[in-house]
Amino acid sequence: MENYLKARTVEQPCPCPFPDLPGDTPQVQVKDGSKIRNLMGFAVGRMEPDAARLIVFTGAGKSVAKAVTCVEILKRRVRGLHQHTRLLYRTQQEVWEPREPSAGLDTLTVNRNVPAIWVLLSKDPLDSSLPGYQAPGCFNALWAQAAKEEGVVSQRKDLNNHLKL
Known part of the structure; x- marks a missing residue:
């Protein structure tokens, strides 16, 4: 790979694993560089008043641990939340181009499966028979x-x- 440079990375969209969510459900997309205090400010602001009954946290790759941390903090601040967790893979497509175009090398496309997590928190009871459910x-x-x-x-x-x- 010393003859190639990474040109770009394209993340494929991951469909929501919770199909019956209302369209106005807040979604917190946790990224590598996200500050936990900013994420929590948004989430607590939506969940403490009775503005929202549900919230979804998502994270992929290195941000999975940060997403879990945010979920646990919110569960301590807002008592009585039901949790439903889904683990899946998100596809990332990396495009590698040759350092020297005249070397006769082709452009490479690499598909990587990156672990991702989706956590639904609800003030209302969720279906406890589904895998990934945690009661308050x-x-x-x-x-x-x-x-x-x-x-x-x-x-x-x-x-x-x-x-x-």
Whole structure:
């Protein structure tokens, strides 16, 4: 590939895996360079008032982890959200052109399948029989357990420090 330069990358559009969504459903497209605070400002602004009952987060490639982070933050800020997750592949087409046109090399076209995620969050219940469904969870119990365990570790450290004196 040292004889080629990447000329362009074309992302093929990925159809929404949630076919029955209303047309006015907000969609947050998470990109590599997106700032989480900007994404969350948009999402919280749509979900906290009763303006929207649904929101969709999408991310592909390197931005999948950032999309999941945004979803988890929104679920903590807006309680009681039902989640439906779809994993799929988005096709990217890369066009490579020869560095020297007179070398007799052809233009190359490479199709790559890039992992993508679509997450639907809803204030209303979703179909729990479909794969990828998560019911609203109780975060307070999880945090209470973590705080309790942290307190036990802290007490043990204090006791060990006292015994060393």
